Structure formats: C-alpha cells, structure tokens
Amino acid sequence: MSVVISTRNLSKIYRTGFWKTKTFCGLDRLNLEVRENEIFGYLGPNGAGKSTTLKLLMSLIYPSTGDAEVLGKSVYDISTRSQIGFLPEHPYFYEYLTAEEFLGFMARIFGYSSSIVRDKVEYFLKLVDVFHARKMQLRKFSKGMIQRVGIAQALLNDPKVIFLDEPMSGLDPIGRREVRDLILRLKKEGRTVFFSTHILNDVETLCDRVAILNRGQLVGTGSFSQLVSQEVKHLELVISGIGLTAVRQMAGPQVPVHESGATLRLELDHHAPMAALVERVEKAGGKIISLNPVRQTMEDYFLKLVSESPSVGPKG
Ligand SMILES: Nc1ncnc2c1ncn2[C@@H]1O[C@H](COP(=O)(O)OP(=O)(O)OP(=O)(O)O)[C@@H](O)[C@H]1O
C-alpha cells in the first residue's frame, strides 16, 4: 500500500509574547506515514499539536524545520489540492450565505458546471442531514449544523485524501454516529481519512492505525491491537442483593470490591476458580449481573503514555 501522507522531522516553533521574543514548540520533529485507504486517528490531549500538524499539512502555516508530503508531492505543490478535502477545527464560513449558496459557491470554485453543482449541493446537503435548512443563512445555524456543512464542503471535490480536525466536535450522539458511518463509507470508496480527535471511543471503533501526540511529540503509533494489550487484566464480577461485608468475607481480603449504587463490582484474578464464589453469592441471596474479562482499553493506554511522556514546552 502506498504512502499518501508523510512528514519528516516536521516542527513548528511559535513566537509568543507581546514582543514575540519567546518561543513555544507546538510540534517537535514529527515523523509520520499514513498509507492509502487508511482511516488514521490523530490523538492527543488539548494543546498537543494536532491542529498545528493539520495546518502544516494544509500549508496554512509554515514549518520551522522539516517537510511534509501529501499524495507524493510537497504540501506546497498546488497540483494535488483538488484531490484533498479539509475540515478545519473551527469552521467559519461567510455567514450571510445560505447552506445551499455556500456549498454551491464552493463547488463552483472547483470548476463544476451548473448542473453538476446543483446535483452535488443537493446530494451533500442530504448526506450531512442539513437539506431541510438549505435556505437558512449560516449565521442562524447551530454549532453541530455548521460542523455538518463543514464536512460537506470537505467532500464536495471528490477528494482522495480527507483531513478532518475534530470532526465529531459539536455533534450530538446521533450526529457522531452518522459521521463515524460516513468515515467508514469514505474508506469503502477507497479514500484515505486522517482525522484528529480526543474522543478515544471513536478511535477504537474506526481507525486502522493511530498516532498519539503529547506536548508536540509523537509518543505512540500503530494499530489499535498493536498498541493496546489484548491480554485479560482481570475478571469483573458484578452482583447485587448482597451486602459489602458479606461479599468481602466470601471473596477474601485480596479482592478489590467497588460499591456503586445497588451493585458491587469485584475485580477477580482471571486464573482464580470462579464457580465456588458464584455459588456462595447465590446461596446468600445475591444476584449475578455480569461476569466479564477486562482488557486494557485505548483510554488506559492513552493515559499511561500521556502521563509518562517527557515535557516539551516554552523555549527561550
Ligand atoms: N499561533 C500560535 N501562537 C502561539 N502558540 C500557538 C499558536 N497556535 C497554537 N499554539 C500552541 O501550540 C500548542 C499546540 O496547539 P494545537 O492547536 O496544535 O493543539 P491541539 O492538539 O489541536 O489542541 P486541541 O485538542 O485543544 O484542539 C498549544 O500549546 C497552543 O497554545
């Protein structure tokens, strides 16, 4: 599979302070490769450098060192622009245009004929579910509706590579599900999707590979199964109808028991014999609600990496 996005020692040092005398490293020597037809998740806490990377890849800002390529050409080469779609972090569009006028304007910029513009606008307004509001000025749109229009404009030109900066931002749970389905559909159509997020659940369910960024530095990259241990950490037994003291006596002092509402959650060694404990709980009038193996989650991995990674910060 060919590489469609690559960066080599890509760094961004921002000048800060009133006199611009201080510097801040927003991105520190990033080396990244994204392959054709991947859904690639770019993860990191607030201020990690995700948007900085996306702006560099869109050549909206210039790197301090290093370089980047998209579709085999430098990011400054305008010949590939027509094959790229981009949703910025805070989409801001000319707000006196209606959704229909705005998307029509964008489609005409790509040089489509009037009849194709009409069809495309209708298709994308329906795709992102704002067709009902097509005659409304964008200034009257909610945050989630603007986000949907932003996603539509990123797809108008039938791009091969799509960059989305926090695509789920501002969307309700239904909207998030729709965007997830849309991203999967874009992959099925053979496109490459690079999106930033700090919603770990999106990454677990969507991405072929992820990169984790913290304080401007890449701290982990790989597929979900490569990054997150699939080994069972412990068994989680959830019971109700029985008191905490009685459960502690049955399970033994070494077993952590957590109380939440009317249920008790026991963290059991996954090699420990289970049948005898279950029988004792049931005999004492307790009810088994669930028994599940617990594996490391993306969240565990992410929090561990982010807490362990060294700090990069203001310089100068
Ligand atoms: N123009 C700028 N001048 C100075 N510092 C900047 C500038 N733009 C970004 N930064 C700093 O660079 C760091 C990375 O910012 P960036 O916007 O890339 O983070 P992010 O990972 O996208 O965060 P978020 O999840 O909050 O969107 C932050 O500390 C930010 O304050």
Ligand SMILES: [Mg+2]
């Ligand atoms: Mg950002």
